[in-house]
Amino acid sequence: MRKEQVFSVRGDAELITRAGHLFESAQAEFLCGARDLRTWSQPQARAAIRNRMRATDSTGFTSRKLLSPVALADEEDRAHLRMVQRKGAAVRISSSPMPHETILIDRRVMILAGRHTPTGREYTVTTSQPLVDGVHSLFQAIWDTATDLNTYLHSNAPHLDADGRLILQTLASGLTDASAAKRLGISLRTYRRRVADLMAKLEADSRFQAGLRAGELGIPRKK
Amino acid sequence: MRKEQVFSVRGDAELITRAGHLFESAQAEFLCGARDLRTWSQPQARAAIRNRMRATDSTGFTSRKLLSPVALADEEDRAHLRMVQRKGAAVRISSSPMPHETILIDRRVMILAGRHTPTGREYTVTTSQPLVDGVHSLFQAIWDTATDLNTYLHSNAPHLDADGRLILQTLASGLTDASAAKRLGISLRTYRRRVADLMAKLEADSRFQAGLRAGELGIPRKK
DNA sequence: GAACGCGTGGCAGCTTGCTGCCAGACTGGA
DNA sequence: TCCAGTCTGGCAGCAAGCTGCCACGCGTTC
Numbered sequence: 001m002r003k004e005q006v007f008s009v010r011g012d013a014e015l016i017t018r019a020g021h022l023f024e025s026a027q028a029e030f031l032c033g034a035r036d037l038r039t040w041s042q043p044q045a046r047a048a049i050r051n052r053m054r055a056t057d058s059t060g061f062t063s064r065k066l067l068s069p070v071a072l073a074d075e076e077d078r079a080h081l082r083m084v085q086r087k088g089a090a091v092r093i094s095s096s097p098m099p100h101e102t103i104l105i106d107r108r109v110m111i112l113a114g115r116h117t118p119t120g121r122e123y124t125v126t127t128s129q130p131l132v133d134g135v136h137s138l139f140q141a142i143w144d145t146a147t148d149l150n151t152y153l154h155s156n157a158p159h160l161d162a163d164g165r166l167i168l169q170t171l172a173s174g175l176t177d178a179s180a181a182k183r184l185g186i187s188l189r190t191y192r193r194r195v196a197d198l199m200a201k202l203e204a205d206s207r208f209q210a211g212l213r214a215g216e217l218g219i220p221r222k223k
Numbered sequence: 224m225r226k227e228q229v230f231s232v233r234g235d236a237e238l239i240t241r242a243g244h245l246f247e248s249a250q251a252e253f254l255c256g257a258r259d260l261r262t263w264s265q266p267q268a269r270a271a272i273r274n275r276m277r278a279t280d281s282t283g284f285t286s287r288k289l290l291s292p293v294a295l296a297d298e299e300d301r302a303h304l305r306m307v308q309r310k311g312a313a314v315r316i317s318s319s320p321m322p323h324e325t326i327l328i329d330r331r332v333m334i335l336a337g338r339h340t341p342t343g344r345e346y347t348v349t350t351s352q353p354l355v356d357g358v359h360s361l362f363q364a365i366w367d368t369a370t371d372l373n374t375y376l377h378s379n380a381p382h383l384d385a386d387g388r389l390i391l392q393t394l395a396s397g398l399t400d401a402s403a404a405k406r407l408g409i410s411l412r413t414y415r416r417r418v419a420d421l422m423a424k425l426e427a428d429s430r431f432q433a434g435l436r437a438g439e440l441g442i443p444r445k446k
Numbered sequence: 447g448a449a450c451g452c453g454t455g456g457c458a459g460c461t462t463g464c465t466g467c468c469a470g471a472c473t474g475g476a
Numbered sequence: 477t478c479c480a481g482t483c484t485g486g487c488a489g490c491a492a493g494c495t496g497c498c499a500c501g502c503g504t505t506c
Contacts, residue, residue: 097364174431177462190484205397
């Protein structure tokens, strides 16, 4: 039985003081998972990573950011993410909430954020290899199923209203247009008009493509 | 700064000795993420959980198992999983490799497995709340995107050969059948026969449904 | 070589999907 | 009331998809 190197700090300031050097020590990989961009208010941490990114441009250094959709709420954040992308970082969006920030550096150091408290946020820093490896593989699993920022922004999934979803569900049931229209209580002509509108919104050239998009975007997803 | 409760053990036997009581202490939730079922060879651990499950059948105790597709390799394992399901546990399959076992008990205790070594596997046990919370949310994120075991078994996605995938990709490009057949260098009749075969495999009544299935299963997924 | 199975391609005919056009119904505002 | 805008449904015609049938070529088997 072996004791591991784990400690907690409270507040951003203390984190920078006690673990700031870890950020600057990043050699090969910097992974960051978070709900939104409101996390690293401390300019020091951002600057450290930015310098690292700039210094090791084409030397195999990889940086990956994993965020939830709320991170794209306002234009300012989206602009920031585009900037991050230009710096060479990969950005993906996961549909999961991701309430706790996760940072992995060189697969050797891990920082997990706890809840907000009156005295500041609590961070836990560890270099325990099994812990880091385990969280790294979990991060990788989420990363694999997340969608790239560009494709996420390009797809206009959220613009579907309740009516569109209804059409989508009927379409997904596999009925012919005639049966579907009858079930919805509308005419064949109108049903097909709706389908055409839907396909236009999804930028699909064929019904197969429309189904594909719908499936990828998980629109009729079960809870 | 606070030191956290973290320790590592080597080998299943030592894990049972030092952390076995934690398994039996499960009150509300038992989460388990793993690559396959070859992990808990120790009957004690299995028995402890099984008893817990039986004892607290309808008292709000939830048990969730998250596995990779390789766990379904042989019939014996699938039978075991069906048994686990009957006991009330939820089982989902994630397309990610999940090389490190992850166990979360009551959102208070976490056990992460490291690599196999000659002297046995290394396990890290911790009750640090930020660490447990962080890993719990990561687990939840993977769980959300994973597919239920039953639907996974029901869908015959992996039975698609390279030829089927080629048809799928062409179909996904949005071309008409005539153009698609020309691009593939086969006749229109053959192309449509392939599409019909594909739809039969996907159990789709319409091309839209076929696209939907393909999208949900992530068949033409980018690496 | 004959018989067989299998995959392919052409043809034909049917069903389904798609859309332009027009007419009617409804709504809200001048 | 009248008008404009919007949504709807029927009709017609074309395009696309679907499939049964038959013929051909190819490799295997007896």
